[in-house]
Amino acid sequence: MKYLIALLVMGLLTNNFVLSKFYGICPFLGVSKKLNTAVGMSAAVIFVMLMSTAATYPINQLLIKNDLEYLQTVIFILVIAALVQMVEIVLKKFMKPLYNALGIYLPLITTNCAVLGVVLLNVDEGYTFVQSMVNSLGAGLGFMLAMVLFAGVRKKMENCDVPEFLKGLPITLVAASLVSLSFLGFGGIVEGMGLI
């Protein structure tokens, strides 16, 4: 149990998927301009991460059993792509409000490296099913935290007088650098809580 909490806290803060592991930078920079889109995108990512972790775990067991580990990448990305499509169709049919909220982000998630990244990480680290799910949840929540915080930073930045040559993407990246720096400060938490 302690280990699971550690996994969650680590995914959320110390090993934040976006700010310290550099997964999913494209949506982090592209979709973080407004708070509501940031939340929508992160919710879709958490959803797909959990679904694909649950789906790829048994598949991976099968692959290992048959000595076909080298097919992991191909199969995982296909599973994720198929899953995203299926989720889209199901949501459209049965959960219209949720679809309206998340739908537009779903096609973008297939190429979000955070999803494939977390699935591959779970396999690499040899996590059990429960650990994999918790790790994915932590990674997803970490993604959301980074997105939401950064949306706030960018909101503030709109009213700032930015030097001409940094306007646009460069100042966004410099701001991301500062947010990332602040996350460095969480390093002691895991140790302080005696989690590992």
Added chain:
Amino acid sequence: MKKFSPKEILMPTIVLFVICVVASALLGGTNMLTEDKIASIEAEAKVQAMQTVMSDAVSFSEEAQASETVAYCEALDADGNVIGYAFTVSENGYGGEIKIMVGVNTDGTVRKLAVLSADNETPGLGLNIKKDSFLDQFIGKVNGIAVNKNAPSGNEIQALTSATISSSAVTRAVNSALDCFENEVKGGAENG
């Protein structure tokens, strides 16, 4: 929705299927070609690490799994006498698993360390555990090594700046190797 002709449904399926089959076949082929090479490289890296931590040894015994995280093998000299042990220990670091090899002398002191893998440590901080200046601090230490951030003395080692978690992970790994040495290896030898 428009009506689909069978061709419109079948064609994409067949094409996709054929692509998948060809791709899997190619991968299978490459795997057959590289499998042995990859396995031999991994084995070689391990042997090399063993030779680093027990440089006097001529050969090593089969590796025995002492617990879930600790494995060890005996280092033998030319006459087949045991001159020390090489422990392989995994421990949780800052970003995931750290695997290190600990060379232990027959008197229970640390001979030398080597980092086998620390893939998820931060470059510039945690990854500095690979540096000799950090690893060599452990030489000659005995079980119960402690981490000190400022002025280490006695059986203590100096933690890396801003990488206390990685430093203590290595220390824990060394201590569990020494634990294993005292409880299993030495104890086992006395009993047997």
Added chain:
Amino acid sequence: MAEKKSLGKEFTKGLIKENPVLRLVLGTCPTLAVTTSVTNAIGMGVAATIVLVCSNIVISLLRKVIPSKVRIPAYIVVIAAFVTIVQMLVKAFVPALDTALGAFLPLIVVNCIILGRAEAFASKNTVLYSAVDGLGMGVGFTAALCMMGTVREILGAGTFLAGIQDLLVLFGDNVFGGWNGLDFNNALSTIGLQPITIFILPAGGFFVFGILMATANRIAEGRGKPKAELGCTSCPMAGHCNKNKDEKCEGTDKEATA
């Protein structure tokens, strides 16, 4: 589209005018993650270039066979297959690079540059042009990574091209007399200085990328080109944004509505 252009132009456009990292803002994840050293940057760049050229060739060959309905999954399978092949070869012949790049080697699959070029170029052009386009984009990607890596490694670790022998094992042992990069640490410490570690930390990655981006924008502006921005043009899934085909691609910076 580009049939009449010269091959040379197809190649050089990837280097400067349409540099995938600095102009199209693609592949930001590996750009930030693996550029802690120049050696890693070169390794990543070369691996991605190989995948890019191969997948461009195959997709261009198959462009008339693949029905447009399943083209994205088909492209993904082709790309994933090549990535796995490259990964196995790297594991077998350059094992140190596999350790250094970690998860970012298999993640070439979702590198937007590769899917983006497949969708935007290889699916519409002949094999030769697609191959050259892939090569140009790959070299442009590698060059941008190396720029990032050089700044970060020199400032952050006080070394340059450290561990380059790990890559050179491909050409035999001890190429260039076993030269393994430069190390300024000793020279620095004699004058009481230390490398600025922050530059190889994640925060430094964002910062260097931002400054590099600003410089590239400045140069582009001088030539009357627009600034680089994230948007639909750089998004490989733009064609799949089925809800907003006619409107602006939502969920990106170009989004107009609240």
